[in-house]
Amino acid sequence: MDQELAPTSTQIAAEFLGVEVPASRFVHEGRAARIRSGKYEGQEIKAGLRIVVEDDVVLEIGAGIGLVGAVIAANAKPLKVASFEANPNLIPVIEELYALNGLNDRISVTNAVLVTTPDAPATLPFHLHKSYLGSSLFNTNPIRSTERVDVPTASFPDACNELKPTVLVMDIEGGELELLRHADLSDFRAIVLEFHPKIYGPEGMRECKRLLRRAGFKKDEEVSTRTVWACIRNTDETSGHDV
Secondary structure (H helix, E strand, O other), X not given: OOOOOOHHHOOEEEEEOOEEXXXXXXOOHHHHHHHHHOOOOHHHHHHHHHHOOOOOEEEEEOXXXXXXXXHHHHHOOOOEEXXXXXXXXXXHHHHHXXXXXXXXXXXXXXXXXXXXXXXXOOEEEEEXXXXXXXXXXXXOOOOOEEEEEEEEEEEHHHHHHHHOOOEEEEOOOOOHHHHHHHOOOOOOOEEEEEOOHHHHHHHHHHHHHHHHHHXXXXXXXXXXXXXEEEEEEOOOOOOOOOO
């Protein structure tokens, strides 16, 4: 029978912006140092904290160890953060982080791959890598792949209908291109996402950016980089040039 680990007995590996990260096999000392210095997913966190406000409902796809969503939940204080993570091995780590920081009333995680088509299979193969950061639906580096698991799918439209999210935060190791091709983004006022040109090449990244512009979003120049964009719904009728 599983036993809950009391917060007082949890070893803390790192802390960032008031969020404590419990020790686990996924947080080695090098990663803990990156968390403490703000370098771990720092661009996504900076973008998320810039655009998320207290009235928002955040849909996070690709939770990782849970830090990005937790920092947004704790500091921007949106109404709700609903996270989805495909890697089943990360779910207990994420849930422990949420509980440790007293965030269970604001953020939750589901082990599933969000899909946009109604005829999607009930499960999809997911490739676990030695580093969870490289785990993906795409087995682009078989040498680093250690295991293939079948992960349940969930409907992106159904999740949006149920949650009514206003902000999308997405880091799904290349899966963002397919989602942007098919997803209805009309109800989102802002999006934070990381591009993965190593998966789909420079042209795939350019296509992602074109799709965002066509969906009505404009890059926030102050916090966006080449591979991480913070996008706000563009109220102008004219869109920018494709990059």
